[in-house]
Each structure stands twice: as C-alpha cells, then as structure tokens.
Amino acid sequence: MGESATIRLVLLIALMFGAACAQLSPTFYATSRPNVTSIVRGVVQQARNKDIRIGAKIIRVHFHDCFVDGCDASLLLDYADRIVSEKNARPNLSTDGYAVIDDVKTALENVCPGVVSCADILALASEILVVLDGGQSWQVQLGRRDSRTANSAGTTAIPGPTENLANITRKFTDQGLDTTDLVALSGAHTIGRAQCDSFSQRLDATNPNPNIDPTFLQTLQQNCPSGSPTNLNDLDVKTPDEFDNSHFINLQNNRGLLKTDQDLFSTFGSDTVAIVNRFASCQTNFFDAFGESMIKMGNINLLTGSKGEIRINCKRIN
Numbered sequence: 461m462g463e464s465a466t467i468r469l470v471l472l473i474a475l476m477f478g479a480a481c482a483q484l485s486p487t488f489y490a491t492s493r494p495n496v497t498s499i500v501r502g503v504v505q506q507a508r509n510k511d512i513r514i515g516a517k518i519i520r521v522h523f524h525d526c527f528v529d530g531c532d533a534s535l536l537l538d539y540a541d542r543i544v545s546e547k548n549a550r551p552n553l554s555t556d557g558y559a560v561i562d563d564v565k566t567a568l569e570n571v572c573p574g575v576v577s578c579a580d581i582l583a584l585a586s587e588i589l590v591v592l593d594g595g596q597s598w599q600v601q602l603g604r605r606d607s608r609t610a611n612s613a614g615t616t617a618i619p620g621p622t623e624n625l626a627n628i629t630r631k632f633t634d635q636g637l638d639t640t641d642l643v644a645l646s647g648a649h650t651i652g653r654a655q656c657d658s659f660s661q662r663l664d665a666t667n668p669n670p671n672i673d674p675t676f677l678q679t680l681q682q683n684c685p686s687g688s689p690t691n692l693n694d695l696d697v698k699t700p701d702e703f704d705n706s707h708f709i710n711l712q713n714n715r716g717l718l719k720t721d722q723d724l725f726s727t728f729g730s731d732t733v734a735i736v737n738r739f740a741s742c743q744t745n746f747f748d749a750f751g752e753s754m755i756k757m758g759n760i761n762l763l764t765g766s767k768g769e770i771r772i773n774c775k776r777i778n
C-alpha cells in the first residue's frame with residue numbers, strides 16, 4: 461500500500477470512529493454535576509427579569525453559532541491573536557446576549573471548573589428561555605466541546621433577510637435541515653425584534669409584490685422613517701414576547717415582518733405553505749416540531765470526545 465493510500469485509510473477509520481463517537485446525551489453532566497441545569501436557569505431567569513428579550517437574543521446566537529462550522533461556540537470568540545471574530549462579519553449578525561452567557565459561564569466555573577462547554581450553555585439556555593417565554597420543553601442534548609478557531613468568512617452560511625426561498629432552503633439543507641425544520645425554526649421569530657434595515661426593502665411603495673397587509677404596512681412605514689435603519693420592530697406583531705404559534709397566524713394574514721418569513725406562506729406551490737398552515741392551526745404541532753428541530757440544529761457538526769476544548773472563558777480559547 462502506498463503512503464497516501466495508508467494515510468487515506470487511517471483518515472477514513474478516524475472519520476468513522478469520530479462519527480460513531482459524536483453522540484450527545486441529555487444526561488451528559490448528570491452523574492457528576494446534577495445541578496448544571498438549575499445553575500443555568502438561575503442566571504438566565506435573573507437576566508430575563510431585566511431584559512424580556514434575552515431569550516430571543518440567546519436562541520439567535522445559538523442558531524448563528526450552529527450554522528457556522530457547527531455548534532462549537534465559535535461565534536462567542538472575540539478578536540485575538542489568530543482569531544478573526546465572527547461577531548462583526550457580514551451578514552451583520554446584530555447578535556447580543558453575550559454578557560449573560562459570560563455570567564452563566566462564571567456561575568458554572570465557580571461550581572465545576574472546566575466541565576460545561578460554552579456551546580452546551582447556548583443549547584441549555586435556549587431551551588430554558590423558550591420555556592420561560594411560554595414555549596414547550598425539549599430534552600436538550602449535551603456534551604458539545606468548544607472550538608479553538610473562529611470562521612468569519614463562514615458566516616455567509618447564515619441566511620439573510622433579503623434572500624429568496626430557494627436560497628434559504630438550500631442553506632438549511634446544507635446543514636442537514638429540511639423544510640419542516642426551516643418552517644419550525646423560523647417560528648423562533650415569535651419573539652424578539654428586527655431593525656428596520658432588515659425589512660425596509662419591503663416598505664418601498666413600488667415593490668410589486670410585497671405580500672403585506674396594508675394596515676400593517678402603514679404601521680411599519682411609521683416605525684421606519686428614512687434615516688432610522690436601526691429602529692426596532694416586533695417580529696411577532698400579535699404577541700411580541702410570548703413563545704407561541706401566532707407567528708404563523710401572522711403569516712396567514714400577511715403580517716410577517718421579514719420577507720423570508722412571509723415567503724414561507726406566500727410562495728405559491730411551495731411545500732412550506734402547508735407546514736405554516738399546520739403550525740398556525742395547532743400550537744402543539746408547532747411546539748413538538750420546534751423541539752425536534754432544535755435538537756437537530758443543536759447536533760450540527762459537533763466537536764465531541766477529545767476534539768476542541770472546554771473553554772474557561774467563552775470569549776477566548778484556553
């Protein structure tokens with residue numbers, strides 16, 4: 461066997477072994493550290509008392525993290541030697557909530573240093589906050605490890621609000637997520653805010669096919685006078701801070717804020733239309749699907765076993 465063939469064989473075996481080991485578990489910390497969940501809950505509950513939007517901020521960080529090189533907390537890294545942070549990359553993330561993640565990390569390090577990864581904190585905090593916002597629990601899988609690299613250029617994998625449905629769908633299938641996952645996960649837009657900049661192209665009177673309810677359009681135009689690109693608007697006009705299925709009912713009524721969300725319902729012939737209708741008519745259906753899709757998203761391209769590290773500080777590699 462030639463040298464390169466041997467190397468390839470070793471790599472193949474390593475890949476197979478890696479894949480077999482890349483398994484998360486809901487009880488990863490349970491035997492040694494039964495209180496991880498309650499420590500995380502304590503910190504995020506306090507944070508939520510001060511900022512009702514914290515759940516929206518953190519679940520969005522988790523989503524963006526997972527879409528760039530997998531759920532490895534790469535998004536949390538600040539600029540440093542050899543680290544080009546993802547935080548300020550295009551498409552501009554406008555992500556927030558990092559201070560609360562640091563507070564959770566500090567609380568965990570005080571009790572069990574070097575055990576709980578920053579990537580797992582994002583997954584756990586997302587679930588806890590969705591439940592606090594009125595959503596349904598799911599069994600969070602744990603055991604992720606943190607990256608030692610960031611991938612600023614890789615942030616192009618994150619979907620943008622002006623892309624068409626075909627491109628958005630492709631970005632999800634690239635991650636192993638199907639159209640049910642796309643519609644379910646977009647349901648996270650039942651909470652949180654968007655800046656005018658994220659949808660202002662829809663407010664242009666010459667837009668030939670805006671799919672916006674005229675009254676809603678007027679409200680948005682008032683909220684977004686020219687020169688105010690960062691004004692904030694509720695993603696869910698009906699129940700802005702409640703995790704429920706009203707986002708999908710909004711779409712049925714042409715009251716989706718982002719073009720990409722409205723497209724899920726307004727694209728004639730798309731298989732997403734029936735899924736929106738199903739979630740709009742049955743909240744339990746949405747909740748079940750959301751939990752399943754969050755587990756799938758949380759499984760993207762993991763570092764497990766001895767890969768990566770457990771960061772001591774989420775902003776820096778050890």
Ligand code: HEM
Nearest residue numbers: 516517520523554619620621645648652653654655658720
């Ligand atoms: C389907 C493709 C998606 C697109 C195009 C998209 C786009 C956006 C945009 C443009 C904003 C507003 C950002 C701003 O103006 O500052 C936003 C906010 C948000 N997104 Fe998405 N998103 C998508 C999927 C998701 C997914 C899968 C999740 C989570 C599972 C998510 C969770 C959120 C949350 C919670 C907010 C509000 C954040 C806050 O209040 O700070 N999004 N999204």
Ligand SMILES: *[C@@H]1O[C@H](CO)[C@@H](O)[C@H](O)[C@H]1NC(C)=O
Nearest residue numbers: 493494495496498499571572
């Ligand atoms: C874990 O939680 C239990 C009950 O909430 C508490 O009695 C115990 O002291 C906690 N242990 C640690 C190590 O924090």
Ligand SMILES: *[C@@H]1O[C@H](CO)[C@@H](O)[C@H](O)[C@H]1NC(C)=O
Nearest residue numbers: 547548549552553554655657
């Ligand atoms: C993009 O990110 C930078 C750095 O966080 C921020 O200063 C800037 O305001 C952001 N731009 C938009 C349009 O959100």
Ligand SMILES: *[C@@H]1O[C@H](CO)[C@@H](O)[C@H](O)[C@H]1NC(C)=O
Nearest residue numbers: 620622623624625626627628
């Ligand atoms: C869709 O993706 C293609 C290929 O990356 C790109 O050329 C095109 O501009 C995108 N369209 C939209 C509307 O984002």
